[in-house]
Amino acid sequence: MTELRNDWMWSEACEMLARAERMHREFFRPARTAARVPAWEPPVDVLETDRAALVFIALPGVDPDRVEAVIEDDCLLVAGLRVLPAELQTATIHRLELPQGRFERRVRLPAGRYVNVRRSMANGCLLITLEKGTFRG
Numbered sequence: 827m828t829e830l831r832n833d834w835m836w837s838e839a840c841e842m843l844a845r846a847e848r849m850h851r852e853f854f855r856p857a858r859t860a861a862r863v864p865a866w867e868p869p870v871d872v873l874e875t876d877r878a879a880l881v882f883i884a885l886p887g888v889d890p891d892r893v894e895a896v897i898e899d900d901c902l903l904v905a906g907l908r909v910l911p912a913e914l915q916t917a918t919i920h921r922l923e924l925p926q927g928r929f930e931r932r933v934r935l936p937a938g939r940y941v942n943v944r945r946s947m948a949n950g951c952l953l954i955t956l957e958k959g960t961f962r963g
Contacts, residue, residue, distance in 0.1 A: 864905065865927035874936045881933055881954040886924065887911070890945040890952050897940060898932075902954065905930040 871882040881902055885893070893906040907928050940956035947953065 863928065864930035866925040866929050867931045868929055870931060870933050872933060877958055879936055879940060879956040883952040885952045886950040890947055893945060893952060895943050895945060895954050900935055902933045902935055
């Protein structure tokens with residue numbers, strides 16, 4: 827009976843590791859668009875307040891002023907480039923998990939009208955604030 831329980835626990839542990847690996851691969855999955863050949867899609871969180879939609883994009887080491895952020899129809903399109911800092915380009919790399927190269931992400935926005943696309947950094951994430959506009963009909 828103990829051996830059966832140990833086999834079950836080992837099986838569960840292996841399944842959890844496999845799920846974690848799948849989640850890790852999904853976290854930096856390649857982008858699906860062919861335009862300008864992006865290499866990866868950064869993960870995002872989208873939140874909404876009474877006054878704004880907030881989009882947090884995991885882009886450590888990327889200058890927010892060098893990121894394109896435009897509203898197209900009901901989506902926010904975010905694109906840019908993540909490159910190794912110059913001082914690391916000649917270094918011996920032992921582990922490189924943060925993706926490099928062109929990125930692009932299209933995020934569906936909550937329904938509404940938005941004005942003033944603002945960019946800032948917050949804890950290693952690019953924060954895009956989209957103020958809600960008032961509808962005048």
